[in-house]
Amino acid sequence: MYEPEEEAKEGEEKGSRGMDCCICSPMASKYRLPRNAICASCHEGAKAIIGFLVDKDDEHGEDGGCGSGGLRDAWEQVKEMSAREEETNARADFLQQGFGSAWKEGLHTDILVKPGTGPPIPAHRAILAARSEVFRHMLSGDERCKAPAAAGDSIALPELSHADLSLLLAFLYTGALEHQEEEEEEERRLHAVLVAADKYDVPPLRRACEARLAAGVGPRNALRTMEVAELSSSAALMARAMGAVVEHAEEVVFSDEYAEFASRNAGLCVEITRALLAARVPTTAWRAAEKESSTHRA
Numbered sequence: 001m002y003e004p005e006e007e008a009k010e011g012e013e014k015g016s017r018g019m020d021c022c023i024c025s026p027m028a029s030k031y032r033l034p035r036n037a038i039c040a041s042c043h044e045g046a047k048a049i050i051g052f053l054v055d056k057d058d059e060h061g062e063d064g065g066c067g068s069g070g071l072r073d074a075w076e077q078v079k080e081m082s083a084r085e086e087e088t089n090a091r092a093d094f095l096q097q098g099f100g101s102a103w104k105e106g107l108h109t110d111i112l113v114k115p116g117t118g119p120p121i122p123a124h125r126a127i128l129a130a131r132s133e134v135f136r137h138m139l140s141g142d143e144r145c146k147a148p149a150a151a152g153d154s155i156a157l158p159e160l161s162h163a164d165l166s167l168l169l170a171f172l173y174t175g176a177l178e179h180q181e182e183e184e185e186e187e188r189r190l191h192a193v194l195v196a197a198d199k200y201d202v203p204p205l206r207r208a209c210e211a212r213l214a215a216g217v218g219p220r221n222a223l224r225t226m227e228v229a230e231l232s233s234s235a236a237l238m239a240r241a242m243g244a245v246v247e248h249a250e251e252v253v254f255s256d257e258y259a260e261f262a263s264r265n266a267g268l269c270v271e272i273t274r275a276l277l278a279a280r281v282p283t284t285a286w287r288a289a290e291k292e293s294s295t296h297r298a
Ligand SMILES: [Zn+2]
Pocket: 001, 021, 022, 023, 024, 025, 038, 039, 040, 041, 042, 043
C-alpha cells in the first residue's frame, strides 16, 4: 500500500512519491518493470519479522533459524506457529469445557465454599488445591497457614460475596474471567477478586483482573482503583491509577471523594502530591532536584 510519509531510504526512487515496491505494490507483476525496489515499510517489516523469528529460535534453543533463508523460511515458521496456536486453542478448549462442566454441573463435588453472604458453592478440593498454595494449606489443615483451615467439608472465604466467589471459582476451573453485565458491578467485583487473587496467591487471576481494571481506569474511579491496587500490592494498576489522577488532577483533587480518600490514605496522598508536582515542574528542573536529593541520600 502506498504510504505518503514512507519513502525509500536509498536508491533511485528516493524522494519520489508513490514508490513502485516489488512487495506491496498493487500493480500486477506482469505490468511492472522488472525492478526489485522495496519500499521502506516492507524493508523494515521484513527485517523485523526475520529478527523476531530468529529471537524465537534462540529462545527455544533450536538451530537453523531463518537468518539465512530470508522471508521464505520466515513464512514457513509463521505457518508452523499458526498450526501450534490452533493446537493450543483446541487443548485449552478441551480443558476448559471439561473442568467448567464438572463445576457448573456439580459433578462429584466434595467441598462447600462459603462466601460471606449468600449460599455456599460446591467445588472440588483437588482443583482448589491445584490452583492455589494457600487453598492447599487450608485444605490440609496446615497450622502455619494464616488463613483459617477448612473445617470438615467446607472452607470459608468470608470477604467475598456469593457472586464474587462464583467469579473466582469460575476462573480457577476455566482460566477465563467472566464478564459482568453492568460496568459498575463488574468493577466492584473485579476489585474484590483482585484482592482475593493476591490473598490466595493465584497469579494468573491477578493478571487477568489487573488487565481488565487497567483498561477502565479514568478520573471517575482512579481513587478507588488506587486503594485496591495498594490492598493487592499491584504496582502496574497503581501506576495506571496514578497516571489518571495526574492527567485529571483538578477533577480528582477537588472532588468530595478525595477528601474521604485522604482521611483513609495519608501515604497515598503524599504520593499523589509528589506525582502532581513532578508533572508540573519543568522536567529538567525536576531531574536536577531528583539528582540532588539522590546524591544527598547516597
Ligand atoms: Zn512495499
